Amino acid sequence: MDLSLTDEQRLLKESVERLLMDRFGFEARQRFMAEPAGWSRALWQSYAELGLLGLPFEEKHGGVGGGPVETMIVMEAFGRALALEPFLATVVLGGGLLRRGADEAMRSALIPKIARGVLLLAFAHAERQSRYDLADVATTARRDGGGYVLDGAKTLVIHGDCADKLIVSARLAGARRDRDGLGLFVIDADAAGVSRRGYRTVDGLRAAEVVLSGARVGASEILGEPGKAFPLIAQVADEAIAALAAEAVGAMAATHEMTVDYLKTRKQFGVPIGSFQVLQHRAAEMLIALEQARSMALFAAMMVEEPDPTERRRAIAAAKVQIGRSGRFVGQQAIQLHGGMGMTMEYKVGHYFKRVTAIDALFGDADHHLAELARLGGLIGAREAK
Amino acid sequence: MDLRFTPDEIAFRDEVRAFMRDALPAPIRRKMVEARRLEKDDIVTWQRILNARGWAVPHWPVAWGGTGWSPVKQYIFHEELQQAPAPDPLPFGVNMVGPVIIAFGSEAQKRRHLPRIANLDDWWCQGFSEPGAGSDLASLKTTARRDGDSYVVNGQKTWTTTAQYADWIFCLVRADPAAKKQQGISFLLIDMKTPGITVRPIQTIDGGREVNEVFFDDVRVPVENRVGEENRGWDYAKFLLGNERTGIARIGTSKARIRRLKEIAALERAGDKPLIEDERFRTKIAAVEVELKALEMTQLRVVAAARERNEPDPASSILKIKGSEIQQAVSELLLEAIGPYALPEETHDDADRWNEPPIGPEWAGPLAPHYFNWRKVSIYGGSNEIQKNIIAKAILGL
Structure with missing residues (x-):
């Protein structure tokens, strides 16, 4: 067992933190949000130059061959900075589906472009009725000649408004909630039959509603075996959760630091409010919640590539529960301890709160994953990660 | 970064696990599993078995009977001991006064007391x-x-x-x-x-x-x-209180108790099915398991950091608070699991001498006393409120 970072990982951490410190202050973030895409294309190129956009990919595809720990390091830094860019959508979700599901021809055509920062992806999966059930897909894919025709409506497609290509889940066979019968299709975002409506989410990021009506894709633009996409979707959703867990930890850590600083500087009754025991204890409880979350983000990173899918699911579900609960507690208490200041749009702490709130609602909230963990028999009795 | 134990650590874990399986007397194991009280003799017997194996005081210097294990191996040992579940060596000797004598005592005190602490010749x-x-x-x-x-x-x-x-x-x-x-x-x-x-x-x-x-x-x-x-006694007392790091979170104990809870919940009925299949109850167990896994990872992070520092880690206050909250949460679930059979009072003094059958299921008797008794864990060793003061001052600088 070894929980220390390698020299390369330490270097990665320092360089991404330095880049964000130099280029991504809170004022810069407000400016980037006002750009047409809602984030900074220039910063995206800097990510590419630093190798971040090739992080999980093989070197032969222009990547750096990093694993979940590298993703954790970068996502934590993004969480601390409140980054706006489509890293999760393009690299973790889109990139994850491609590197695990695409054939070599598609991988070598698309992944180098992701790594260079010239291809943006989005995963068009969730639907109005699906809530957090990954198998609940009503969108259909009908065989037609040499290809497929897609029909349906996708919702909350993260960074779907700026994506160059969408990876769309659609049903080839089976009933609406069957795990069997799903396919994943890669389609140009501006192809005929695809319409998008972009919007901002509460955390300042972007998403889109996507409607597919008779959208055509070629036979070679399907990932993996037709009808067998569910395990891939579940794997990549878990990778997204592990990444979001790290992002949430970065956001929570910054939230906690801001709050402790505020307790030391804000004076009432002639003394810093941090001298009051009731607030000291609240800050201590926030630290405990943060450290428990950090531990589970680490656990998620180490278990996300576990080959047994049930073991992986248990671990990732447990991590998402902890992240959701800790995030809610740390965020709410940070607002409370900042008093009226915490309520203002111009102060940063509220934006952290909104991001951790959004993270809880992505890929299943704490209650959803707790129920699933309970269904799977919990963690104890399960094989230990040793 | 790698969560997995090395082959050497796995071999060590298997050795400890096999020892716990073979050497722990069955009646003691039974009491531990069922959350019954131990007698003095149980603790003495077990500690002497450990001492004969050279494992009563693994964290002491080798010259005084320690094992020289790495922090990770110390952790594995404790984890396996608590999961067995086996009693801890008597903490007042091996974790409290022993290390104080080693650090600050005279040669005569060391020679007189340390071997007798290790073998539990002196309580x-x-x-x-x-x-x-x-x-x-x-x-x-x-x-x-x-x-x-x-x-x-x-x-x-x-x-x-x-x-x-x-x-x-x-x-x-x-x-x-x-x-x-x-x-x-x-x-x-x-x-x-x-x-x-x-x-x-x-x-x-x-x-x-x-x-x-x-x-x-x-x-x-x-x-x-x-x-x-x-x-200078205050300094020695602070050393003693800060020294109680290993095993303070009692993760292995909580794991063993959750296994017991699942056993009991499979035997108890809720309507037409076993309690363990009741969604609400199962979800409550899972929620504690999440907290426990997080605490286990936090403990491993403290263990990993212990390689680089020699003084007590203020993070041990987190382990104490969270560890005691989890132990209490499990004791509550054990109580809830037996439902109305939390009611009959099993008098502790003559529990072992009762010849009459228990009222209600045999597993129920110790669980209400265990629940009541376990309120102590957030009080002793520096109450959880004092631990929060320590976090606020030593970690947060408030």
Whole structure:
């Protein structure tokens, strides 16, 4: 067992933190949000130059061959900075589906472009009725000649408004909630039959509603075996959760630091409010919640590539529960301890709160994953990660 | 970064696990599984088995019987011991006074006491708290007046766990009445057979009698039984309290208890199905398991950091708070699992002598007392509120 970072990982951490410190202050973030895409294309190129956009990919595809720990390091830094860019959508979700599901021809055509920062992806999966059930897909894919025709409506497609290509889940066979019968299709975002409506989410990021009506894709633009996409979707959703867990930890850590600083500087009754025991204890409880979350983000990173899918699911579900609960507690208490200041749009702490709130609602909230963990028999009795 | 144990660590874990399986006497294991109270003999028997294997005091220096294990192996050992589930070696000796004697005691004290602590030839108890000195320990009033080669000790200690079994007590006393609070405290080792010591049991809400009041009435203690320097006792006490890192979170214990909880919940019925299949109950268990896994990872992070630092980690306060909350949560679920059979009172004094069948299922009897008794874990060893003060000051700088 070894929980220390390698020299390369330490270097990665320092360089991404330095880049964000130099280029991504809170004022810069407000400016980037006002750009047409809602984030900074220039910063995206800097990510590419630093190798971040090739992080999980093989070197032969222009990547750096990093694993979940590298993703954790970068996502934590993004969480601390409140980054706006489509890293999760393009690299973790889109990139994850491609590197695990695409054939070599598609991988070598698309992944180098992701790594260079010239291809943006989005995963068009969730639907109005699906809530957090990954198998609940009503969108259909009908065989037609040499290809497929897609029909349906996708919702909350993260960074779907700026994506160059969408990876769309659609049903080839089976009933609406069957795990069997799903396919994943890669389609140009501006192809005929695809319409998008972009919007901002509460955390300042972007998403889109996507409607597919008779959208055509070629036979070679399907990932993996037709009808067998569910395990891939579940794997990549878990990778997204592990990444979001790290992002949430970065956001929570910054939230906690801001709050402790505020307790030391804000004076009432002639003394810093941090001298009051009731607030000291609240800050201590926030630290405990943060450290428990950090531990589970680490656990998620180490278990996300576990080959047994049930073991992986248990671990990732447990991590998402902890992240959701800790995030809610740390965020709410940070607002409370900042008093009226915490309520203002111009102060940063509220934006952290909104991001951790959004993270809880992505890929299943704490209650959803707790129920699933309970269904799977919990963690104890399960094989230990040793 | 790698969560997996190395092949060497896995081989070690298997060795410890096999030892726990083979060497722990079945009646002791049964009591531990069922959350029943242990007798003095159980603890002595088991610690001597451990000591014969060389594992009673793994964290001590090798010269005094320690094993020289890495922090990770120490962790594995504790984890396997608690999961067995086996009793911990008596903490008052091996975790508290032993390390103080090793760090600050005289050669004579080391030779006299350490081997007998390791083998549990002497049962130790802790004389810190007083009626007026709990969380504010430094306000203790027990005095030690110097008289020739002796101190004459007068005062009262309380909440003294297992004083009724004890051969020795280590005490914080005030030898210098003029000195201010923390400065006037000294650390004495006192033979419980000395005239003038009276032990009076305190019955706790679970019906048990594990804590006591200890009265000192002109008790003569040879000066050579003082540890270290006079008036430095507060430093030694802080060392002792900060030293209790390994196993403070009791993760292995909570795992063993959750396994038991799942066993019982599979036997109890809720309507037409086993309780374990009740969605609400199952979800409550899973919620505790999440917290426990997070705490286990936090513990591993502290263990990993321990390689690089030698002083107590203030993060151990997190382990204490969260570990005690989880233990209490599991004790609550065990209570809830037996439903109405939390009601019959099983008197502890003659539980083993009962010849009549138990009222309700056989597994129910110990669980209400366990729940009541376990309220102590957020109180002892520095209450959770005191731990939050420590976090606020030592980690957050508030």
